[in-house]
Amino acid sequence: MSRRSALHDLPIEFVGSYPDPAVRLDPPLPEIAFVGRSNVGKSSLLNVLVGRPGLARVSGTPGKTALVNVFRLPALYLIDLPGYGFARASRSARAGYRELLRGYLEARETLAGVVWLLDIRHPPSKDDFEMQELLAASGRSMLAVFTKADKLARAARLARAAELARELGLDASQTQLVSSLSGEGIADLGDSILAAVGGEEEEEG
Ligand SMILES: Nc1nc2c(ncn2[C@@H]2O[C@H](COP(=O)(O)OP(=O)(O)OP(=O)(O)O)[C@@H](O)[C@H]2O)c(=O)[nH]1
Numbered sequence: 001m002s003r004r005s006a007l008h009d010l011p012i013e014f015v016g017s018y019p020d021p022a023v024r025l026d027p028p029l030p031e032i033a034f035v036g037r038s039n040v041g042k043s044s045l046l047n048v049l050v051g052r053p054g055l056a057r058v059s060g061t062p063g064k065t066a067l068v069n070v071f072r073l074p075a076l077y078l079i080d081l082p083g084y085g086f087a088r089a090s091r092s093a094r095a096g097y098r099e100l101l102r103g104y105l106e107a108r109e110t111l112a113g114v115v116w117l118l119d120i121r122h123p124p125s126k127d128d129f130e131m132q133e134l135l136a137a138s139g140r141s142m143l144a145v146f147t148k149a150d151k152l153a154r155a156a157r158l159a160r161a162a163e164l165a166r167e168l169g170l171d172a173s174q175t176q177l178v179s180s181l182s183g184e185g186i187a188d189l190g191d192s193i194l195a196a197v198g199g200e201e202e203e204e205g
């Protein structure tokens, strides 16, 4: 199975970490943001998509990505957002996260699409459903990505992906199963991202 996505081996640079979701990026380019619960695998997925294992900080400690982390490819930005639903976060920290995410989704004119990550093994949490509402209210184009597919045997993960899509009220075309460990789904996700920013992979029609 190929773990090479269309974003593999493109020049990429870390632009910066910003507390302000309205930060102006120069030059303005389309952005793809990665959102999901703490520890769901956002940073790992970003790294494997671009083929740079050490780029975004991966951690066994949930809540590691606390700022808006911006990476630049030649024609787009990839944005690693803070994880939500961190169990040990204080109530005010949780509210802060939520406001950052809401502000980001509402404010960013250059946001071309959101990759929303959910762990294939777990039912959607209260925080996930809140995120879904924020995403729906923002009207942003969104792809639900089910992570850590390698944790389940093949038949189980296909069944679980269908079940999770149903629980979220999503069509299969709005979902993608991935594993940053095995590379499953990574090439397809890369193509979807390019299509969302108006790249070459966009389909006719
Ligand atoms: N088995 C398996 N483990 C994974 C996968 N992706 C991530 N992990 C592990 O899950 C943990 C969290 O990964 P991160 O990529 O740091 O998760 P995150 O969503 O960026 O976490 P925060 O920045 O805290 O929100 C790490 O221990 C990873 O090694 C995967 O596809 N398969």
Ligand SMILES: [Mg+2]
Pocket: 042, 043, 044, 057, 058, 064, 065, 080
């Ligand atoms: Mg992270």
